[in-house]
Amino acid sequence: MKSDQSSGREGRPQVSRDSLQSLDEEIRSCNRCPLANGRTKAVPGEGPDRVDILLIGEAPGKDEDLAGRPFVGRAGSILDRCLNDAGIERREVFITNVVKCRPPGNRRPKKDEVEACRPYLKYQIELIQPKVVILMGNAATKAVLDVEGVTSLRGQVFRDMFLVTFHPAAVLRNGNLKEDLVLDLLAARDKAEGSRACHQKREDCA
Numbered sequence: 001m002k003s004d005q006s007s008g009r010e011g012r013p014q015v016s017r018d019s020l021q022s023l024d025e026e027i028r029s030c031n032r033c034p035l036a037n038g039r040t041k042a043v044p045g046e047g048p049d050r051v052d053i054l055l056i057g058e059a060p061g062k063d064e065d066l067a068g069r070p071f072v073g074r075a076g077s078i079l080d081r082c083l084n085d086a087g088i089e090r091r092e093v094f095i096t097n098v099v100k101c102r103p104p105g106n107r108r109p110k111k112d113e114v115e116a117c118r119p120y121l122k123y124q125i126e127l128i129q130p131k132v133v134i135l136m137g138n139a140a141t142k143a144v145l146d147v148e149g150v151t152s153l154r155g156q157v158f159r160d161m162f163l164v165t166f167h168p169a170a171v172l173r174n175g176n177l178k179e180d181l182v183l184d185l186l187a188a189r190d191k192a193e194g195s196r197a198c199h200q201k202r203e204d205c206a
C-alpha cells in the first residue's frame with residue numbers, strides 16, 4: 001500500500017493513496033481533525049477517476065454534509081448553471097473541496113484543518129491527473145498556491161495548471177460575478193481541450 005509518509009511523521013495516521021476509491025473510504029471514516037466530530041457525512045468529492053478538469057471549493061455546507069456529496073446546495077445550483085453556460089457537463093468533471101468535513105456554522109476552515117486534509121487533496125490531484133485545476137475562492141487558492149486575493153487573481157493560471165476563479169457562493173452574493181466565473185470556466189475548458197488535442201497530435205503546443 002502506498003501511503004503518505006509526511007503525515008505519519010506529523011503524528012497523524014498515514015493516508016493510503018492506492019486509488020480514488022481507497023482514498024474515498026478513508027475520507028469517509030477520517031478522524032484526522034476535530035471537524036470529524038461534527039459531521040453527518042464526510043464529502044470526499046465526486047466525478048470520474050480520470051478527468052481533464054478538477055474543481056476545488058472550500059468545504060461542505062449543510063446540504064453537502066447531509067448528502068455526502070459536494071456542491072448540492074444553493075452554491076451547487078449556481079455552479080451547475082455556470083458549468084452549463086460554459087458547455088461543461090458536471091458528470092465529466094471531478095468536484096471536491098479543500099476540507100472534506102463541514103466546519104461548524106460554515107466558518108472558513110482553520111489552518112490545522114486544512115493541513116490535516118491536505119494529503120487527501122494532494123493524492124486526489126495525483127490520481128486524477130487533471131489538465132486544469134480550478135481553484136474556486138480564497139480558501140482553495142490559499143490552500144493550493146499559498147496566495148490570496150481572488151478578486152485580483154481571477155482568470156490567472158499558475159504553474160500552467162491552476163486557474164483561479166470566484167467561489168459560486170460569491171456569485172450568490174453578487175450576481176455580477178457570474179459572467180466572470182463562466183468566462184473562467186470557458187477558459188478552463190479551452191485549455192483542457194487544447195492540451196488534449198495537443199497530446200493527441202503529439203505536437204509541442206507550448
Ligand code: URA
Pocket residue numbers: 057058059060061064069070071072073075076097169
Ligand atoms: N461550498 C463549498 O465550498 N463546497 C461545497 O461542497 C458546497 C458549498
